[in-house]
Amino acid sequence: MLDRHRLEVAVSNGAMGMLADDVVVALLHQLAEGHLEQRDRQVLERAREILAAVTQLDGREVATGSVLRTMAPLRALDEAFETVNSASHGEDFKGAITAYIETLNSILAGQVKETETTQLKELFERIAQLTFARSEDLARPSRDERHEWIKKALNL
């Protein structure tokens, strides 16, 4: 049977990783050139949405309107939360994420503070590295899956 759990984790992890790479690139543009391209803005807006949803999920009220809750499948929610949580290790989680959201707001409003921007870049660099390490494991095909392709190739 399709390992749906593994598929959803692989998808969610990959999507989060690609977003993290895009955020790091956008912040490199901001730090080096002092401005954002249109695609960079979209990426930062998406990152802000996810961080906001993660803080909602971490609250003491049941998250009835979470952005991530409507991002089916449910596994995406768990994966995003765990990844951001791991990347923020050692920090006051909710306080730290709120501060990162503030930094994103400032950058998108054109008011850049270099120290905070660098810290935000470091967070997403950690997210990128965590997701990359995880995807190395997830991407390795099982023996059965490789066998399926080999069988098909030999029958051509």
Next chain:
Amino acid sequence: MDQESFELVSGLLHERLDRIEALLPFGAPRRGQRLIDLVKVVCDGLRGEHGRIATAFSGAATDERRVLGRKLTRLLQQSHILNMLKPYVDDVGRRDVPVGVWQMIDMLVESLLPGGADPVIHYDDQDMYSTADLVTAIQGTLSALGVTYGDPVHPIIFFLPGTDPSNALLMPILAHEVGHAAVEDSHLGSATLKNVTQIEQLNALLDECLKAAGDPSPGPWQFQFFQWVDELLCDALATVLTGPSLLFASATFLPAPDPGTLGTHPFPADRIRFTLEQLHRLGWTSILEGCAPKTKAWLERLTAPATGEPKERFLRGAIEIVKPALFDVAEHHATRVFKPDDFNLVSSELTRIIEAGVPPAQVNGHSVDPWSITLAGWLYQFRVRGDAPKTLAEAAADRDFNALVHKAIEMSRIVRLWEES
């Protein structure tokens, strides 16, 4: 990443995508074709994203090249998702599935998935029912690649137990599984939580239980609560659609006396209790008490073990609070509701024909709802084998009887299609 390394990984990615596409079946469109279309969309998305990365890489500074190189390697990893889908690509257009199974699945899709579905049937080597809406499952990848699967009809894999794929009496379990696709597609979990009237009580319970547990991160608790809501929604959707047959099928399949664990699903006894309560709400109690009073009483007596752990207390308390909203959402979502009055109109005649060993395709000159046939089948089994829990297992295991019920559903569907044409 340097230029040479970038070119190497790019070459590997293209070679892998070319190889996957060359192995896809071709020819006239057939059932499940949309799975092949989806694989092609992912391949196109990976190629498109590769093109964007390559353009950015050519003019990027060293630090940015490092990140772009990592992203390129991620694309190679994401292409593995296509490997995971490979066994199901082979199921596209299969011709060895009994007509009755196709018809049952079509009816479930019509009732629970207003947007339709393109089913791919996979006989599984585990004795398990399951479904997977692949567009929803890989939505994250599609979004990250900036591509959309434009067809509103999604390919959905239907996993059926390989050793007994057409067990008619257990088919309500498949209704629960189709419910998962409905819950994801229509965001029914969110709709349920938005409709909860006692939200302050829910939040107070979360806060109190978190304190009792020493203030752990609330995230995993909320996530598990969402999982439970989704599972109960699927039970509720299947109950609306199939009536007491879901109760009997669940009691057999779970099985009901399984004490369960504090995991992704609510405890079996709690699920059974929810189904009994919903059946009462839908007006089925008198039929249950008339046909299987002892089995009903046994099911009502089952209780899940309570450890008193704060997390368990929160989850079990929370589902009680959301229950009315959950039933409302399920009852509003299903396009067909199986009602006791409709069953009463046909039940005696159905039983008479079943008793004669004939698959009942028509009653009073008209086709019959498949869930009336299924329920008549369950109730007939209680009559001949006795009103006792062991009948649940014996009925589900009776291959000949299940084949008769299955044939009745198949023939009645043909009559219905004839009536509609």
